[in-house]
Amino acid sequence: MQVNTLHFKRTAVANLANPQLQRALQRLQERFVGTRAxxxxxxxxxxxxRSVAAAIRQHTLERLDHYLEQFEREVxxxxxxxxxxxxxxxxxxxxxxxxxRHGVRTVxxxxxxxxxxxxxxxxxEAAGLEVTETDLGEYILQLAHEPPSHIVAPVVHxxxxxxxxxxxxxxxxxxxxxxxxxxxxxxxxxxxKFLAADMGISGANxxxxxxxxxxxxxxxxxxxxATTLPRVHLAITGIEKVVPSLDEVSILxxxxxxxxxxxxxxxxxxxxxxxxxxxxxxxxxxxxxxxxDNGRSRLLGSELEPMLRCIRCGACMNHCPVYQNIGGHAxxxxxxxxxxxxxxxxxxGLAEARDLxxxxxLCGACAEVCPxxxxxxxxxxxxxxxxxxxxxxxxxxxxxxRLWTWCATHPRLYAFLAAVGARVLKRLGGTRGLIxxxxxxxxxxxxxxxxxxxxxxxxxxxxxxxxx
Amino acid sequence: MRVGLFVTCLVDLLRPRVGFDALRLLxxxxxxxxxxxxxxxxxxxxxxSGDLAAARTLAQKLLGEFRGCDYIVVPSGSCAxxxxxxxxxxxxxxxxxxxxxxxxxQTYELTDFLVSVAHLQTMPGNFAGSVTYHDSCSGLRExxxxxxxxxxxxxxxxxxxxxxxEPETCxxxxxxxxxxxxxxxxxxxxxxxxxAADSGAQAIVGGDLGCLLNIEGRLRRRGDHRTxxxxxxxxxxxxxxxxxxx
Amino acid sequence: xxxxxxxxxARIRATRTAAPAARPSCEAPLPVVGDDLVAAFSERARxxxxxxxxxxxAAQAGAQIAGYLRDRQLPAQAVCWPxxxxxxxxxxxxASEARVARATDLVGITGCFxxxxxxxxxxxxxxxxxxxxxxxxxxxHVALLPVTRIVARMEDAWxxxxxxxxxxxxxxxxxxxxxRTADIEQTVTLGAHGPxxxxxxxxxx
Numbered sequence: 001m002q003v004n005t006l007h008f009k010r011t012a013v014a015n016l017a018n019p020q021l022q023r024a025l026q027r028l029q030e031r032f033v034g035t036r037a038x039x040x041x042x043x044x045x046x047x048x049x050r051s052v053a054a055a056i057r058q059h060t061l062e063r064l065d066h067y068l069e070q071f072e073r074e075v076x077x078x079x080x081x082x083x084x085x086x087x088x089x090x091x092x093x094x095x096x097x098x099x100x101r102h103g104v105r106t107v108x109x110x111x112x113x114x115x116x117x118x119x120x121x122x123x124x125e126a127a128g129l130e131v132t133e134t135d136l137g138e139y140i141l142q143l144a145h146e147p148p149s150h151i152v153a154p155v156v157h158x159x160x161x162x163x164x165x166x167x168x169x170x171x172x173x174x175x176x177x178x179x180x181x182x183x184x185x186x187x188x189x190x191x192x193k194f195l196a197a198d199m200g201i202s203g204a205n206x207x208x209x210x211x212x213x214x215x216x217x218x219x220x221x222x223x224x225x226a227t228t229l230p231r232v233h234l235a236i237t238g239i240e241k242v243v244p245s246l247d248e249v250s251i252l253x254x255x256x257x258x259x260x261x262x263x264x265x266x267x268x269x270x271x272x273x274x275x276x277x278x279x280x281x282x283x284x285x286x287x288x289x290x291x292x293d294n295g296r297s298r299l300l301g302s303e304l305e306p307m308l309r310c311i312r313c314g315a316c317m318n319h320c321p322v323y324q325n326i327g328g329h330a331x332x333x334x335x336x337x338x339x340x341x342x343x344x345x346x347x348x349g350l351a352e353a354r355d356l357x358x359x360x361x362l363c364g365a366c367a368e369v370c371p372x373x374x375x376x377x378x379x380x381x382x383x384x385x386x387x388x389x390x391x392x393x394x395x396x397x398x399x400x401x402r403l404w405t406w407c408a409t410h411p412r413l414y415a416f417l418a419a420v421g422a423r424v425l426k427r428l429g430g431t432r433g434l435i436x437x438x439x440x441x442x443x444x445x446x447x448x449x450x451x452x453x454x455x456x457x458x459x460x461x462x463x464x465x466x467x468x
Numbered sequence: 469m470r471v472g473l474f475v476t477c478l479v480d481l482l483r484p485r486v487g488f489d490a491l492r493l494l495x496x497x498x499x500x501x502x503x504x505x506x507x508x509x510x511x512x513x514x515x516x517s518g519d520l521a522a523a524r525t526l527a528q529k530l531l532g533e534f535r536g537c538d539y540i541v542v543p544s545g546s547c548a549x550x551x552x553x554x555x556x557x558x559x560x561x562x563x564x565x566x567x568x569x570x571x572x573x574q575t576y577e578l579t580d581f582l583v584s585v586a587h588l589q590t591m592p593g594n595f596a597g598s599v600t601y602h603d604s605c606s607g608l609r610e611x612x613x614x615x616x617x618x619x620x621x622x623x624x625x626x627x628x629x630x631x632x633x634e635p636e637t638c639x640x641x642x643x644x645x646x647x648x649x650x651x652x653x654x655x656x657x658x659x660x661x662x663x664a665a666d667s668g669a670q671a672i673v674g675g676d677l678g679c680l681l682n683i684e685g686r687l688r689r690r691g692d693h694r695t696x697x698x699x700x701x702x703x704x705x706x707x708x709x710x711x712x713x714x
Numbered sequence: 715x716x717x718x719x720x721x722x723x724a725r726i727r728a729t730r731t732a733a734p735a736a737r738p739s740c741e742a743p744l745p746v747v748g749d750d751l752v753a754a755f756s757e758r759a760r761x762x763x764x765x766x767x768x769x770x771x772a773a774q775a776g777a778q779i780a781g782y783l784r785d786r787q788l789p790a791q792a793v794c795w796p797x798x799x800x801x802x803x804x805x806x807x808x809a810s811e812a813r814v815a816r817a818t819d820l821v822g823i824t825g826c827f828x829x830x831x832x833x834x835x836x837x838x839x840x841x842x843x844x845x846x847x848x849x850x851x852x853x854x855h856v857a858l859l860p861v862t863r864i865v866a867r868m869e870d871a872w873x874x875x876x877x878x879x880x881x882x883x884x885x886x887x888x889x890x891x892x893x894r895t896a897d898i899e900q901t902v903t904l905g906a907h908g909p910x911x912x913x914x915x916x917x918x919x
Contacts, residue, residue: 223906
């Protein structure tokens with residue numbers, strides 16, 4: 001997917017002023033935050049369950065090579081094929097090669113963020129294949145030529161009128177009004193695609209090492225159709241998605257749907273192991289898995305390693321006050337919100353995604369809800385540390401910080417400058433005690449006043465009091 | 469017990485009466501209170517900007533200044549969290565590590581100290597009216613400050629607490645975030661102001677001056693010059709008749 | 715291709731310095747299910763918009779299904795799993811064919827391997843006599859579920875699978891109601907790409 005991270009501020013500001021988007025974000029908050037809170041009460045001790053999930057994910061990362069090798073052995077034993085892609089370009093080459101090998105001309109896709117990350121659709125289309133997204137949200141985005149704005153609810157930023165317009169334009173049918181009618185229309189338009197497709201591409205929420213299985217969670221049924229009807233099934237996902245066994249997966253499946261959409265379980269959970277067996281009447285004849293690295297292995301052993309525990313639930317962005325107000329497109333790439341602010345700089349570069357680690361108050365709402373206890377604010381701060389080390393912060397900022405630290409280690413000078421500052425600020429506040437324009441702080445005073453201080457510092461007043 | 473008061477740089481510069489009200493509260497507990505003279509900043513601005521060296525410099529300075537105290541009390545959740553949670557991380561594996569672990573264990577946010585250590589029952593302040601409490605993020609999530617300020621407010625007979633719908637949602641301050649991403653920050657503070665207004669409270673109260681300046685700044689720009697914005701110390705120990713408590 | 719494999723594994727191994735700790739326990743606090751698995755299953759399945767009939771005698775299932783189809787003005791014609799071919803559908807007035815589902819089938823009748831009370835979920839295994847398409851392509855999915863096949867949790871379902879089959883089939887499908895989407899304006903709509911409705915007939919014996 002194209003990278004637009006340099007436009008973060010501009011897009012964020014535009015989004016703040018977009019009433020339609022603001023209403024959509026309000027709906028997202030009402031639905032995902034409220035229902036998650038309600039469904040979490042079904043778990044007797046949510047904190048304990050989080051700890052177990054975090055331990056499972058951490059353990060897997062600590063033995064990642066072992067579990068990946070086990071997974072590969074099991075897939076191969078069941079008649080499937082495992083491929084390894086070091087980066088996005090390699091993943092693209094592999095997908096096209098697999099498609100060519102099997103004479104594939106048409107592809108149906110179930111939602112996969114990794115395929116967005118690696119721009120797989122573009123690569124397939126460039127190779128002359130027809131690719132159709134089948135998840136309703138992703139299908140709408142495909143028609144609109146837009147990127148997703150949320151990893152679980154990709155088209156949250158659109159309202160039904162916009163969807164109705166899109167369908168009317170592309171389907172050559174009379175314009176539908178209601179949501180149920182629009183869903184029905186999508187079903188009717190996409191059903192023939194499923195039936196005719198040569199290859200189905202899915203992601204995998206988890207890869208199960210002990211059985212060589214790919215597991216996907218969906219609600220629509222498109223995942224089942226895409227992985228049952230076409231003669232080739234290709235699952236593509238990150239190397240960090242492996243879990244040891246079905247028992248671990250059962251634990252994680254209690255947290256993923258609850259954290260993501262406030263459901264106790266997603267409508268469909270599909271566990272796929274290899275191609276069709278002797279005697280099977282349906283199912284794909286060929287089963288391929290592509291394991292994508294694309295920078296993930298470089299995180300292992302670093303302070304950013306906890307990010308690899310992520311199970312892509314989206315709870316962090318649902319609870320992030322910044323995301324709740326600016327939406328996902330501002331983040332400029334596949335992964336928005338807190339997890340995106342960590343992953344995007346890692347995948348596309350710290351300089352390219354300069355604003356993302358800094359566009360956070362480090363409030364910690366994300367870390368509080370993360371089902372696998374990723375310390376997101378700490379990771380954002382770690383990225384800021386890396387930016388400083390690589391001289392990626394603007395020089396006025398670095399100078400101001402150095403100056404501040406220097407003054408703060410020279411108490412007498414500090415006391416003098418603070419006393420001067422307090423008087424200047426009081427003056428600027430005028431009779432009402434409010435400053436309307438602060439030099440060097442236009443970002444504050446553009447939208448807020450600054451309450452002026454009393455004019456004396458605590459230090460001087462305390463000293464005066466003690467002298468009495 | 470010997471309590472060292474760390475007033476914080478924002479209080480020193482922008483609202484000294486919070487420092488004096490904190491002092492009054494600590495004296496009311498019967499403790500011997502000292503205010504080390506050379507204190508300046510806890511190092512949070514540098515820390516959150518990614519300059520760990522700057523943070524370590526100021527941490528070491530503070531460690532020296534507060535030596536000899538049994539407790540260090542801070543009228544700010546974020547500064548207290550800096551000492552209690554983050555200083556030890558900055559010195560893992562260093563010779564001063566043990567000293568910073570001890571400092572961390574001795575550091576308390578003001579309301580937490582008053583409730584959990586000093587068990588202060590009677591508040592010196594005389595504020596009366598309805599208040600709504602904003603839970604500042606660091607205090608809430610890093611130090612679990614939630615029930616303590618409310619317990620103290622409940623000990624003041626003239627106060628009615630009116631919770632806003634989302635007291636725990638960030639107000640948008642975030643230190644330099646408020647300037648660097650001013651538009652987003654202003655929107656978050658605006659949301660907080662709307663929530664506070666909906667609660668019908670006469671005063672917005674919180675434990676972190678940065679948050680309060682941010683909220684008050686937006687409130688006044690919105691044209692609200694009536695709702696007061698006060699630090700919890702001012703409520704608990706301030707003289708409501710004092711004109712400077714505007 | 716194997717160069718990529720070696721490079722990736724080498725990078726991973728290079729970072730694994732400490733001896734890895736033992737596999738953590740999967741002991742975790744779980745939602746309460748209760749002792750009455752039939753009641754728990756029925757309640758949760760209904761909450762997820764499945765229709766649940768019974769428990770009835772197995773011989774009555776056909777009549778129950780016929781009534782359900784009639785009430786909704788659906789044709790009494792179905793594709794069914796070969797494992798259910800021996801049941802007396804014609805007495806119930808249902809024209810049933812045991813084969814893989816086609817695009818034109820409107821009703822699909824399956825059994826299931828077992829069901830999970832914790833979430834009101836059916837567990838279906840693919841196989842020569844249990845084609846996956848029968849529960850997927852038609853707009854109406856009917857599942858026969860003997861009450862003795864209801865287990866408490868997903869962990870119990872896996873244990874049962876291991877005991878009775880040893881290994882996983884090509885596909886295990888957990889189904890928790892009609893297909894749905896909330897992609898448009900976060901409004902939940904039943905009936906997306908999979909079935910619009912799911913009828914579960916609980917049977918005794």
